[in-house]
Amino acid sequence: MTDPTTLDLGPQARTVARLAERVSDEQLAAGTPCPQYTVRNLLGHVAGLAVAFRDAARKDLGATTDTSPDSSVPDLAPGWRSTLPKALDELADAWRDPAAWTGETRAGGVPLPGAVAAAVAVDELVVHGWDLARSTGQEYEPDPAALEAAYGFLLAAAEDPSSRAEIFGPIVPVPDDAPLLDRVIGLSGRDPGWTAL
Numbered sequence: 001m002t003d004p005t006t007l008d009l010g011p012q013a014r015t016v017a018r019l020a021e022r023v024s025d026e027q028l029a030a031g032t033p034c035p036q037y038t039v040r041n042l043l044g045h046v047a048g049l050a051v052a053f054r055d056a057a058r059k060d061l062g063a064t065t066d067t068s069p070d071s072s073v074p075d076l077a078p079g080w081r082s083t084l085p086k087a088l089d090e091l092a093d094a095w096r097d098p099a100a101w102t103g104e105t106r107a108g109g110v111p112l113p114g115a116v117a118a119a120v121a122v123d124e125l126v127v128h129g130w131d132l133a134r135s136t137g138q139e140y141e142p143d144p145a146a147l148e149a150a151y152g153f154l155l156a157a158a159e160d161p162s163s164r165a166e167i168f169g170p171i172v173p174v175p176d177d178a179p180l181l182d183r184v185i186g187l188s189g190r191d192p193g194w195t196a197l
Contacts, residue, residue: 007118010092012125012146016046017085019132019140028076032135033194036073039135043084044074046128050087053121056107057094057114065106091121119153126150127188130181135196140181147180154187 020043028040037045048069055064077083094100101114112120126142127150133140142150158171169189174182182192 007122007145007149008092009095009118009122009125009146010089011143012122012129013050013088013092015141015143016125016129016132017088019129019136019138020046020084021081022138023132023136027136030135030196033131033190039132040076041074042128042131042135043080044076045069046124046132047077047080047084047087048074049121049124049128050084050091052107053117053124054087054091054094056105056112056117056121057091057097057100059100059103059105061106066109068109095121119149122146123150123153123188126184127190130185131190134194137196142181147184151180151184151187154184158187 023039023043028038028043030039032039032042034042048064052064052067052069055061095118099114101118103114104111105114105117106112107117107120126146129142130140132138154168157168168187171189172186172191174186174192176183178186178192185192
């Protein structure tokens with residue numbers, strides 16, 4: 001993940017945008033694999049992280065990069081159907097700049113090396129894409145490169161229980177021969193078998 005030429009966040013960002021586009025107004029109140037979030041909260045979180053990690057890539061540090069995602073339950077802003085895909089496009093575009101991957105930045109109020117912030121952004125897009133698809137009954141095929149990157153990030157996080165406890169739930173055991181997406185979801189602390197009721 002340290003070479004900015006190896007990963008384009010664009011394909012995964014577009015996948016998430018397409019999932020969001022297909023969410024009906026009626027589905028906004030549905031539950032998600034994140035117990036404290038409805039679909040509207042999940043989409044609000046995705047909108048917030050898109051802006052935060054865009055600004056982290058640009059080293060445009062301030063309120064968007066310094067606010068903890070746990071400070072409040074996110075909600076959707078008016079006009080989200082047009083602003084969310086735009087924010088996701090801007091996120092991907094910001095990480096195409098090689099300078100984004102170097103030096104220090106911040107996200108969620110946490111100082112991070114640029115390459116680590118990129119890894120977190122990719123993981124967020126992959127895992128929350130799955131959350132959104134499962135919550136709304138959509139098919140989900142993440143970008144293969146993003147999925148591999150998320151797996152590498154989560155595998156490294158699994159080796160440091162002290163830091164992972166602040167970010168992820170307990171690992172859900174998944175067979176070694178399970179599909180890579182299931183292994184990623186298990187490492188993120190979710191049950192790959194979760195379905196909306």
